[in-house]
Amino acid sequence: MPLNEPRITPQLVAEHGLSPDEYDRILRLIGRTPTFTEVGIFSAMWNEHCSYKSSKVHLRELPTAGRCVIQGPGENAGVIDIGGGLACVFKMESHNHPSYIEPYQGAATGVGGILRDVFTMGARPIACLNALSFGDPDHPMTRHLVSGVVAGIGGYGNSFGVPTVGGEVRFHRRYNGNILVNAMAVGLAEADKIFYAAASGVGMPIVYLGSKTGRDGIHGATMASAEFGENSEDKRPTVQVGDPFCEKLLLEACLDIMAKGCVIAIQDMGAAGLTCSAVEMGAKGNLGVILDLDKVPCREAGMTAYEMMLSESQERMLMVLKPEKKAEAEAIFRKWGLDFAIVGETTPGRRFVVRHGGEIVADLPIKELGDEAPVYRRPFVDPPKLPAIDAATVAPPMPMADALEKLIGSPDLCSRRWVWEQYDHIILGNTVQRPGGDAAVVRVNDGPAALALTADVTPRYCEADPFEGGKQAVAEAWRNLTAVGARPLAVTDNLNFGNPERPEIMGQFVACVRGISEACRALDFPVVSGNVSLYNETNGRAILPTPTIGGVGILADFALSATLAFKAAGEAILLIGSSQGWLGQSLYLRDICGREEGAPPPVDLAAERRNGDFVRTLVERKLTTAVHDVSDGGLAVAVAEMAVAGGIGADLGGASDVRIEGRAKIGGPEAPDTASHPAFWFGEDQARYVITVRQSDMAAVFELARVNGVPTRRIGTTGGNALTLPAQRPILVARLTEQFESWFPGYMSGSNQPCA
């Protein structure tokens, strides 16, 4: 053992996040006391973030196969066939803990990490999305975190040169001490030129590419696998520092060496850096790996083996090189001014051997490092069911027009322009639909095909009923893709939860995964990649369960995508799907009535599919002029968003004769059954869309609806400069627009009144 290394004590083992049982497992596995470097390696490989030890048994339930799937979970990113010989490579990953500790760098390196996951596979990134969850706007940290995270995402993506085209932002007090930053990247590759991590061939050179290794991010993955306490600020040194300039060079150099046929296997250095990438390449290829750390390019002198193996310095890659291509590959990296060093080779012995300063500092069985990581079947309790809210018991505290004005200017529903204007969303020249719609639409190269992209989840539903909430997250992603006219293909999931050692949190996780599985199966929407982030807690208080779903769909012709803006006056406004007036967990109930309660809307997956397929057909046949899905805030908010986007009003006054179906489900004999009740306008029933139709197409649309058994009704007509709900004062579209656009900039500049 090298001199000056700490002795292996129970305390040291505990500091590495390894339990006594896990340490015993290590002792049995290697038959001796591990070296200090080996303890670091085990801690890096066996933490929750890298090993999925609490989630693995449940993730197996997810449907991962499908006609379009080329590569499911287990690689750097998922790969699907999008036709024309092309593949879409995509994944979403969290960078929650680092972003709370150091918002700019945490979020920036989250973007950098997910981009590397995509281009490691040979794909050129074409779009990014992100899903952000912040604490209460009134919490003293929130503004600082929003500002830093948004700047960090923009700072990295803008400089790297990928458009950030969509995502979501929410606020809730349960994220006060633990924000969520989920970043998704989408890339394009030729379907038969995907690169994988598995090494092959003995004696092949292992090459280190990219930036030098420094002392940043050491134990980042271990930090991300523990709860926060009061002193989370002290963990700033575990946050990595990003350099998007270097990543852009790395992208170009990697795609260049891939195109020139130099690469046998390639793996980015993400969480747990050199350790994880080297072990995975060897283990997946059934080979051993020997690394010589004296060859690793370092930013500073005197780094120990332990530090080098655990550094999470950014913008680095590890590659198994075709030996005959060494000179060619090295010349490409020199051209881009990047480090290129042969740091090891593949070996037949299935050992992971690390040498430093002439000594062997680690000698471990490579397969077992990954495969023998502990797997836990943690105890869980089923979450209690909450009662459905009887709409009849909800007394409207204000007129509906006032409620709509308030909701559209509320933190959770207002425009996110302040956020997405800081992201370059047009670079590469293929952004057909920019942020602000149901899904972004990005043309595939020169077209005509295009990808639709979205990221969705409704955490308050997941908290109230994790199973229905899991279903709803998938259904909403599917619906958003459908609303722009795309055929949904596959998803990536980013599962953010609290401490899995608590049975009620594990219960949320298990139920959400079951819900996601059920919805993905019913909608032929397989999961091809994902990430699990647990221990999102501060001082024992967990976040809302937040399983973010990133969805990808395809349009045959980008020019035919539907948008949500009203296009012309005098067009019919139709509601697709049935309404029971479901107020439980609605934003109306929470933000207008002050009641955060009840069961969330149930998700009827057969109805989702039927209604969505109908809407997509209408878009394809050009029978509709605008489409918007109905989600947070319900029908009134959906129509208002369409009016604001188009600058055209809507008369909904004639809808007062509409009767709500299924009234028995929402309450007793007094249940409101007409469209004059807020439950109709603000209920968050699922599987619904608002569309506009030219008068001349009405007969065709209703006939198609009848044939397909899709509940369709007219709720109003576009036109004028105001939106009018039944028996309500008209609200000027200009007023709605002002409300919609003003909250975010006002909040960030500190000029808003405190939220009520």
Place this chain on the structure above:
Amino acid sequence: MKAAVVVFPGINRECDMARALKLASGREPAMVWHAETALPAGIDIVVLPGGFSYGDYLRCGAIAARAPIMDAVRAFAAKGGLVLGVCNGFQILCEAGLLPGVLMRNARLKFICRNVYLRVERSDTPFTRGYNAGQVICVPTAHGEGNYVADAGTVARLEGEGRVIFRYTAPDGARAPEWNFNGATNAIAGIINERGNVLGMMPHPENHVEAAMGPADGRGLFQGLAEHLDRAA
């Protein structure tokens, strides 16, 4: 039009620019690596595209202005060759001494990506002959450092000599502070050199050349250039 697009490390809108140039002229531009010391023969316009050359380290455009290829670009401009710099390209032209002034951080200190309205002040330059003087075009911006600043004497000269080519305005062409989103002096979005052969501008006409991607108002710049150069050839 035989264009050369200079590629510095960290530049990221070179493909957008190449696509717009090809759309207007039917020819692929030559892509020239920053480490070269000569431009390809027969080139009639050099374009410095947008991006983050050298990661914007030191100052935006400062390192690129001293790249090996820039001596050739300066010599090309000195002989009257057309040079167009967009966004980071504008910053590089200022740092290289080919245009006066400097691009500072945006007034609100944030990167902003949005469609803006530009009034085309002159149509009698090779770059703007595709437009009418006074015409308002809608093109996107995407920058954090586009706030044009120069000393009072320089600004007075630019204005006096009619060298402000694009200005941020309202959709109707009127000047108003709320439409000058980055705080640029006199709402300056683009300027030309004394000789009229070097143009720098912050917004991205190359991202508005196809109707499907928004207004195709950027197309006039490239088509006007192509016509001018084809006539000259």
